[in-house]
Amino acid sequence: MPTTFVLNGQSATLDADPAMPLLWALREVAGLHGTKFGCGMAMCGACTVHLDGQAVRSCVMPLSAAAGREITTIEGLKSKQAKAVQAAWVELQVPQCGYCQSGQVMSATALLEKNSAPTDADIDGAMSGNICRCATYQRIRAAIHSAAQSIKA
Amino acid sequence: MINKTLRSPLPTRRDFLKTAGTASLAALTIGFEWAATGRRAIAAVPSPGAPFAPNAFLRIGSDNSVTVIAKHLEMGQGSYTGIATIVAEELDADWSKVTVESAPADAKRYANLVFGTIQGTGGSSAMANSWAQLRDAGAKARAVLLSAAAKDWHVPVADLTTDKGVVYHAASKRQAAYGSLVKTALTLPVPDTVVLKDPKNFKLIGGRPPRVDAAAKSDGTAQFTLDFVLPGMLVALLKRPPLFGATVKSYDGTAAGAVPGVVKVVQVPGGVAVVAKSFWAAKQGRDALKIEWDDSKAEKRSSAALMDEYRRLADQPALSARKEGDAKKAIGDAARKVSASYEFPYLAHAPMEPLDAVVKLDANSCEIWAGDQFQTIDQGNAAHAAGLDPKQVSIHTLYAGGSFGRRANTISDYIVEAVSIAKAYGADGTPIKLQWTREDDIHGGLYRPMYFHKMEAGLTAQGELTGWHHVIVGQSIMADTIFAAGIKDGIDATSVEGAANIAYAIPNIAVDLSTTKTGVPVLWWRVVGSSHTTFAVEAFIDEAAHAAGVDGFTFRRKLLEHEPRMKAVLELAAEKAGWNSGPMPAGRGRGIAVAEAFKTFVAQVAEVTVDSHGNIKVDRVVCAVDCGTPINPDIITAQMEGGIGFGLGAVLHGAITLKNGRVEQGNFNNYRVLRMNEMPKVEVYIVPSTAPPTGVGEPGVAPVGPAVANAIFAATGKRIHMLPFPKTGAV
Numbered sequence: 001m002p003t004t005f006v007l008n009g010q011s012a013t014l015d016a017d018p019a020m021p022l023l024w025a026l027r028e029v030a031g032l033h034g035t036k037f038g039c040g041m042a043m044c045g046a047c048t049v050h051l052d053g054q055a056v057r058s059c060v061m062p063l064s065a066a067a068g069r070e071i072t073t074i075e076g077l078k079s080k081q082a083k084a085v086q087a088a089w090v091e092l093q094v095p096q097c098g099y100c101q102s103g104q105v106m107s108a109t110a111l112l113e114k115n116s117a118p119t120d121a122d123i124d125g126a127m128s129g130n131i132c133r134c135a136t137y138q139r140i141r142a143a144i145h146s147a148a149q150s151i152k153a
Numbered sequence: 154m155i156n157k158t159l160r161s162p163l164p165t166r167r168d169f170l171k172t173a174g175t176a177s178l179a180a181l182t183i184g185f186e187w188a189a190t191g192r193r194a195i196a197a198v199p200s201p202g203a204p205f206a207p208n209a210f211l212r213i214g215s216d217n218s219v220t221v222i223a224k225h226l227e228m229g230q231g232s233y234t235g236i237a238t239i240v241a242e243e244l245d246a247d248w249s250k251v252t253v254e255s256a257p258a259d260a261k262r263y264a265n266l267v268f269g270t271i272q273g274t275g276g277s278s279a280m281a282n283s284w285a286q287l288r289d290a291g292a293k294a295r296a297v298l299l300s301a302a303a304k305d306w307h308v309p310v311a312d313l314t315t316d317k318g319v320v321y322h323a324a325s326k327r328q329a330a331y332g333s334l335v336k337t338a339l340t341l342p343v344p345d346t347v348v349l350k351d352p353k354n355f356k357l358i359g360g361r362p363p364r365v366d367a368a369a370k371s372d373g374t375a376q377f378t379l380d381f382v383l384p385g386m387l388v389a390l391l392k393r394p395p396l397f398g399a400t401v402k403s404y405d406g407t408a409a410g411a412v413p414g415v416v417k418v419v420q421v422p423g424g425v426a427v428v429a430k431s432f433w434a435a436k437q438g439r440d441a442l443k444i445e446w447d448d449s450k451a452e453k454r455s456s457a458a459l460m461d462e463y464r465r466l467a468d469q470p471a472l473s474a475r476k477e478g479d480a481k482k483a484i485g486d487a488a489r490k491v492s493a494s495y496e497f498p499y500l501a502h503a504p505m506e507p508l509d510a511v512v513k514l515d516a517n518s519c520e521i522w523a524g525d526q527f528q529t530i531d532q533g534n535a536a537h538a539a540g541l542d543p544k545q546v547s548i549h550t551l552y553a554g555g556s557f558g559r560r561a562n563t564i565s566d567y568i569v570e571a572v573s574i575a576k577a578y579g580a581d582g583t584p585i586k587l588q589w590t591r592e593d594d595i596h597g598g599l600y601r602p603m604y605f606h607k608m609e610a611g612l613t614a615q616g617e618l619t620g621w622h623h624v625i626v627g628q629s630i631m632a633d634t635i636f637a638a639g640i641k642d643g644i645d646a647t648s649v650e651g652a653a654n655i656a657y658a659i660p661n662i663a664v665d666l667s668t669t670k671t672g673v674p675v676l677w678w679r680v681v682g683s684s685h686t687t688f689a690v691e692a693f694i695d696e697a698a699h700a701a702g703v704d705g706f707t708f709r710r711k712l713l714e715h716e717p718r719m720k721a722v723l724e725l726a727a728e729k730a731g732w733n734s735g736p737m738p739a740g741r742g743r744g745i746a747v748a749e750a751f752k753t754f755v756a757q758v759a760e761v762t763v764d765s766h767g768n769i770k771v772d773r774v775v776c777a778v779d780c781g782t783p784i785n786p787d788i789i790t791a792q793m794e795g796g797i798g799f800g801l802g803a804v805l806h807g808a809i810t811l812k813n814g815r816v817e818q819g820n821f822n823n824y825r826v827l828r829m830n831e832m833p834k835v836e837v838y839i840v841p842s843t844a845p846p847t848g849v850g851e852p853g854v855a856p857v858g859p860a861v862a863n864a865i866f867a868a869t870g871k872r873i874h875m876l877p878f879p880k881t882g883a884v
Contacts, residue, residue: 017413020433028388028431033380034373036554037432038505039591043821046505074373089371093363093787096795097229098370099377099505099554124830131821133505133555134229135798137832139791 005066008032008076018064023047025063026073034074034102038131045130048103049073055110055126074102081112084150088143096134104130108144117148205335207297207343209262210290211240217318217332219246224256224263224272225279226526227366228504228553228560229795230850231788232279234364238784239283242357243291243350246331247318253365255550258528273527275561275677277751277848280784284846292347301337302329352782352843361787366552377554378509381522383584386511387416389574390435390588392442393424396451396814397598398672401425401444408441418442419577423566426574432588452672453814456603459671460496463605463626467494471624471665472643474653478661483620487611491700493693494608496875497627497685498808500601500678501824506554507589508567508597514539514575515582519546523568524553526560530635534565538572539580557679557799562599563634564674592819600809601678602628602648606689611661616701618712620661623652623689628675629668643668647677651686651748651855656719657694657712673811679799680851683750688804688876691746691859696872705745705863706732713747718779721840722756723747725777729838730758737867740764741772744863746856752847754779754840757797759833759860763868769878771801771833771861779840780847789849790837796853797835802827804858806877 004013007030014029021040026032026049035058038046042057049058050072077086085108088094095101104127111118111126118126123141132140204212204220212220221240225232233253241251256263256272263272266282295315302320303310306327314321318331352358369375394400404425406418412427414434419426427438484490510523512535519539525531528548536543553560560567571587578585589597604627611620629645631637639646644653644666653664678684698708706727713720727733727745737743740763747756760773776793783789806825810817818824862873873879 016431017433020431024431024433028433033376033382036377036505037379037507037588039821041591041820041822044505044591086371090363090367093367093791095229095364095367095370096231096791097505097553097555098366098375101370102373105371105373127829129828131505131826131828133503133557133799133826135795135802135827135832136791137798137827137829138794138835140829141832 003063003067005068006070008072009078014063016063018062020063021059022049022061022063022066022071023058026058032073032075036099036102038100043131044100045103045107046100048106048130050106050110053110053113055107074106077105077109079109079113080151081147082109084147085109085112085143088147088150092139092143092146094136094139094143096136100130100132104132104140108140108147111144112148112151116151118144203339205294205297205338207294208290210287211244211294213294213331213335215332215335217247217250217330219244219251219318219331221251221253222256223253224265225283226274226524226550226553226556226560228274228524228526228556230279230792231364231785232274233366234362234788235280235784236283236287237365238357238362239287240291242355243288244295245315245317248357248362250318251365258532258546258548260529263528271527272529273561275526275558277753277851279848280846281752281848288349289347292349293343296344296347297338297341298331298334300341301334304341305329305334305337358782358784359786362785364788375552377506378511378523378551379506379554381511381551381586383511383513386584386586387428387430388432388435388586388588389426389428389571390439390590391421391424391426391570391574392439392444393593393596394446394448394451396446396448396453397674398451399446399448402447403445405443408443409438412438412441417578419574421570421573421577423570423573426577428574428578428585435588436590451814454671454811455813456499456811459603460605463603463669464494466626466667466669467605467607467624469667471667473663474644474649474666475662475664480620480622480661480663483661484609484611484622487619488614489612489700490609491612491693491696492609493696493872494874495606495689495692497604497606497688498810498876499603499673500803500807501595501809502557502559502678503594503824503826504553504555504557504559507591507594508560509586509588510568510571511584511586512571512575513582513584514572514580516580517541517545519572520549521546521568521571522549522551524556524560525550525568526553526556527562527565530563531565531568534569535572538569539576558677558681559599562676563636566599591821595809595818595820595824596816598674599676600673601684602630602675604685606685608689608693610693610697612697612701616703618657618659618697621659621663623664624667625649625652625665625686626667627669628671628673630675630677630681632668647682649682649686651683651750652690655690656716656749657709658715659712679796680750680854683748683855684803687746687748687750687855688858688862691748691856692862692873695744695859695863695866709745709747718754719747719749722754722777722779725838725840726756726758726775729777729836730760730775732758740868742864742867742869744860744865744867746859746863748852748855750852750855753849753852755793755852755856757856757860759857759864761861761864761868763865769805769865771831773834773836774857774860775836775838776853777838777840778849778853779842780849780852781842781844782846783839783842784846786839789839792849793837793853794835796851797857798827798832800854800857801831801833801861804861804876804878805831808877
């Protein structure tokens with residue numbers, strides 16, 4: 001059964017089981033591989049995408065819930081906040097294994113799009129749902145602050 | 154630019170090349186053949202545009218590209234960047250032109266020289282074993298390029314210099330990019346020996362060349378096995394037994410087979426697999442499987458019962474891993490005695506990428522794509538499962554989404570599963586991806602073993618340690634594996650490392666090991682034995698220091714007078730942390746610990762706050778590390794930060810427990826790991842060194858647990874003897 005929504009700024013119709021988690025529809029039907037599978041129960045954040053600008057976990061969201069909404073994946077990031085986040089990620093050499101980093105970048109971008117100058121507590125609040133087993137947390141924190149600064153400058 | 158001459162430290166290169174032989178090298182070195190003696194390379198009609206590939210570790214294209222071939226897995230530890238840095242340094246390459254590709258499985262060319270004849274990554278050895286080999290490879294390539302320029306320009310090699318991928322002849326103001334020299338280089342011999350750079354002329358080593366994978370890992374384009382797709386590929390999920398050691402008695406795959414998208418249900422040695430057109434179909438199909446298990450040979454004990462047994466075993470006779478003097482007598486005669494026991498749970502590695510592998514199997518060949526950590530072991534096990542010769546199995550190593558040891562297992566569990574499924578499916582060349590879920594991972598065994606440690610020490614009235622008795626009880630990682638030959642006199646070194654080799658000057662030392670057997674499969678977990686031994690040693694030495702009435706830093710330093718590197722990191726960490734800056738406010742505490750793991754020395758000082766409800770917050774960790782020559786200080790720093798976070802998550806939360814044989818955890822909700830809000834501020838200080846480099850992937854994990862436990866004692870007066878730390882309110 002087809003589900004139509006806006007995917008990375010363009011109308012998309014995915015023909016798949018509407019109960020299929022959005023994560024797998026994005027990966028296996030739309031062929032967008034940046035969004036990762038980590039836990040399947042919204043515990044790790046590796047699958048984070050934006051639903052109408054909000055960071056959500058696509059592994060527990062059925063494809064049907066995307067109907068008529070706007071979904072942005074890491075492949076579709078365009079905002080100045082997103083670009084600043086990704087530049088800071090490289091500048092501060094955040095990634096290690098890198099597997100969780102798409103989700104981290106999506107959560108960080110959603111944070112900065114709402115809050116241009118997050119405090120450490122704001123970062124804890126927005127990012128504690130994203131697990132990094134390599135524990136790159138200190139650099140993620142620094143990169144978010146750095147990205148916020150660069151947008152302001 | 155090379156000013157001072159150093160001889161190549163690798164006299165065995167010749168032997169290596171001899172062993173490598175013509176056939177295997179020809180596969181890689183396009184347009185080249187080694188003479189049987191390995192004496193010189195002979196041009197074999199280079200095809201137009203052929204790259205210059207003087208050895209198994211690099212290629213230079215006429216477009217100036219430098220491709221470094223990495224024999225090690227990149228799982229986050231920075232091996233690709235480190236490997237490329239060493240080659241590029243001696244080659245004097247332009248870093249912006251350097252890319253890395255993974256080596257095929259081939260022990261002759263790509264063995265880990267620390268492991269001997271096995272190609273694999275582990276033991277924090279990637280830099281240590283590659284250092285001399287890759288410097289030599291880069292330097293020899295540069296030497297040929299210099300000869301090529303000298304030939305083209307009719308000038309002596311001695312008049313030439315290089316920088317960032319360009320050869321210069323100052324007198325004539327001529328210059329040539331490496332790519333333009335490839336054609337001539339292909340006609341020239343590779344020298345037998347080469348002059349290496351004086352370390353004082355290093356440009357990349359010790360600098361901050363950016364990670365080769367940072368950009369692709371920040372924009373979602375880095376390719377993991379999860380992302381690897383072949384045309385017509387199917388996805389398989391495997392239903393494994395709920396108890397370790399159980400097997401399939403019978404199954405009914407009717408309902409599973411009826412799920413739309415499910416292509417086939419097949420039984421394999423490890424369980425029953427559902428092969429489908431998508432993950433979601435395979436998942437639903439697996440959920441619909443009806444399986445009756447034979448658990449007659451399964452492990453049905455609970456972990457609590459196992460620990461009770463371990464506790465009893467600690468009082469029984471054990472094998473000696475180290476014996477100096479008479480520890481029992483010294484402790485018996487001591488003016489003051491200290492004793493404690495420490496309990497460590499099973500731990501899962503839980504890498505972010507659940508295990509996965511793509512297999513394309515037909516009657517004559519098997520191709521595997523995976524974040525492969527033990528390439529030649531996996532090649533052999535895959536061949537066995539497929540009924541092929543190892544030569545018929547090729548392995549493409551992709552980025553691994555973490556491992557922490559999990560992918561380096563001698564039974565190649567997930568690889569063998571994937572091959573077995575492809576075989577049961579029909580071995581018809583259909584590519585199949587085996588995908589584990591997080592629950593598969595947490596339930597999947599190959600855990601860091603559970604251990605019980607019992608310790609006693611004796612001190613003089615003046616507070617000097619005279620006796621130390623340490624008993625370790627737990628499973629052997631190497632027993633019943635291909636590494637079993639490494640067990641000497643019943644002692645698995647991985648059970649006692651960090652304990653049997655403690656550096657403290659104590660006149661009477663006894664370290665004993667009682668090895669247990671259970672049905673729970675175990676494996677090395679980041680920093681291996683030191684993941685528990687360092688906790689026991691460093692928490693207990695702190696108890697001894699307290700009994701002696703001396704602070705933990707001073708007590709340790711005195712016992713390390715004869716260990717300059719260990720003492721130096723201890724002093725550096727204490728200094729940077731402000732150890733002597735006076736007492737901390739109520740509810741706060743500072744703790745110290747030091748370790749040597751994989752020949753790297755690490756000391757850490759932790760600062761904690763324990764609130765009135767007993768909530769523990771680790772505020773700051775100061776880390777000093779001596780890993781020999783720092784190849785990339787930023788990656789060393791990152792590995793210390795990450796190791797501290799990884800180790801901290803384990804001591805705060807990590808435990809796999811069994812109830813009647815069943816694993817009680819299943820996902821990150823009940824197998825908790827460190828999260829952003831729990832990450833302390835970490836400061837890393839690197840000891841300058843010109844010693845050969847040692848590893849940094851694991852050692853940073855070892856001291857953090859005891860440093861934090863000792864800080865909690867300083868804050869609360871309470872010792873922690875059981876891991877993970879007690880939950881809120883208990884401290």
